Amino acid sequence: MDVIELIRYIDGLVWGLPAIMILVGTGVAIAILGGFFQVRYLGKAFKNLLYKGTGGKGEVKPFALFAAVMGATVGVGNIAGVSTAVHLGGAGALFWMWVCAILGMGTKAVEATLAAWSRRITPDGRVEGGTPYYIRLVPVIGPALAVVFSVFTFIAAYGIGNTVQANNVALGVEYIAKGYGWDPGLARLVAGVLMFVFTALVVLGGIRRIADVSNYLVPFMAFWYIAASLIIWVKYAGNFPLAIKEIFTYAFTPQAAAGGLAGWMVYSAIRYGFARGLFSNEAGLGSAPNAYAYMTVDHPGRVGLYGVFEVFMDTIVICTMTGIVDVVTRVYIERPDLDGAALAMEAFYRAYGGWAPPILGIALALFAYTTLLTWEWYGEVNWLYFWSKTLGLPEKPLMWIWRVMWVIPIIPAAVSAGLFKAFWDFADTMNGLMAIPNLIAVAYFAPVGIGLIKDFLKSGKV
Template structure:
């Protein structure tokens, strides 16, 4: 067995461990516990969540405006996972996977709220107005084991940044470009190479400007890209409206019973629906990973509990809204049954092609490019925060050169990932799943420990009358 094969086998083995039934139980259990302790505040206080989105940062401290911070986080969560990840879940888990993605989202809305609140609660504002904060800063406050868990998290996080935030995004955009190239008769390799180079250039230009430039670009791009994709998907829902009752029937029915497949295929098991619904749902909304607090800590805000409501709305928009667009498009067009040879971005592209014909590559290709680009930007910052925590805050190496080293290292894998062979597609997904699962372990320990603190801060904010 060669070195590459050994690495792939190791990734698959670890991925299977961290995303087995125990991991699903832990994630669901944490979210369920928060929902019970918080009396399902993510649902009962949703009107306050919506009203809170109008906050302008009045009376607050931080580095980035509230909406720009939220847009940057949305730029990370609304990524290729909302298209390729959801389509992969439906491909591997059947229609029932979408139901479990919704369950993941409802529970994740509470988990993300606590994470975001803790990110703002544990940060430090320096005398010159700079923020020092992020996920490791609240993990390290856990008694006895906190400092060690924070170091572990920081290592897992900057490694994971190369999976969920870098190689997966670049590779799936290239796959979408490949589909476009084949449709219009262009050279596939050249198309993927050009895509990789363009992503490389634009990402480098933005990330060199730091967190404020990332937030400013996200503030401009995220509302446009979300609207573009939602409208494009709704057009397909309308065109295939006769299949909508069947689609929702399959989603709810096959969440609890095995689903047979057409053409003699083996079909889908309930465990597969749960497994891939939760895995891809978490891959998309990142609730429990501890990624978003690395940006929420920088929000200009007057109360930590306010930040938690932004976390609720983030997961709602990402999974309940945007992921549903893709999943239902895959189901109503019947491509998930009729094209079992396709997965990920290519499956979604086939669904859009059935509705938009020759315009499909433009409609979906633009969405893929924007989703991936904004994810690359914000995940660069997530990785940078944890890179600095490990090398500068823990090992005391000088901060400025370590930031430059990280930013240079960050952009290097983009082009190789874009031109990687198609069979590497599943490897990238499995690597990202593995790294995400490893991140979640120390973070969930801290979230579970500090859940009463987070819920208390959210309740205090809701009682304060500041909305």
């Protein structure tokens, strides 16, 4: 068994039925304990985006940091990941992705709240916080779980946050190159070099610079992709009722495939709906709290509302754009040979013809680039927690070592077209592993997080 086969074997174990049950169980428990606050107060979560940080403490302005988190959450998973779920799980996978999102809105809210609750503000105004800081507060096993989480996370960062993103930026550029008759291999190399340079320029400035860049890029890229997808919805409006019927029907019954293919089982719809939904919105992973801890806020419960809206926008809105496009254009049935971003590109080709490469290529590149930026920070927080907070090594040199290490894989990942599947499998595996210690802490502290959110909602501050 080679390394790639081993990764795929572990991926199958990590994303088996037990993992799905743990994720669902945690989400259901939070939803029940919180009275489905993530749905009832969605309007307030939207209104909360107007908060300017008045009376709060932290290092980064609220909307700028929210944009940075959205930049990490809205990545290639929203295009390639959703299309992979539809390819492997059929139309029914979209239903389970929505279930994952509704539950994930509550889970992410609790995670974000705990990040603000457990952080420490130093006398000079600096923040010490992140996911391992609330995990370590779990009695007896907390410190050990925090160390395990930090190791899994800075390794996982090279999957979901680095190689997958760089590979898919290059894929988007390759689509553009093919559309104009350019050399795709050279285009990938150029994309890798440019990513290397622009990522280095941003991440060397830390979370403030990452947030400042995301503040401008994220709203633009979201509008770009939503508008482009809605045009396809309108163009194929005649297929829309069939698409909705298939999504709900095949979430609970097997779906036959055209051309003598094997078809899709319900278990596949559930498994890939949840796996790709989690890859996209990251609820339960413990990734976003590493940034939310640095938000300037006046109440920990306020941060939870940002978590609610983050997952809503990522999965209910943006992932749905891709999923409906794949189904209404019928490419998921008529082109079973295509997977991931290639499947989405075929759908866009049917709607836009020769304009498809730049339209989808720009979306892929922006989604992946912003994820590269913020996941650098997620990895850095946990890298420093392990080496500095746990082992006592000097923080500043380790910080620079991490930032240099972060940009090194970008060019190799960009030019490695043949490792597309391996990068995804590695990312899936590490996501599942880092979720385990985080979910233990989230489950333990759920009453604390929910209580803080309720207290904030009662305060009338939003």
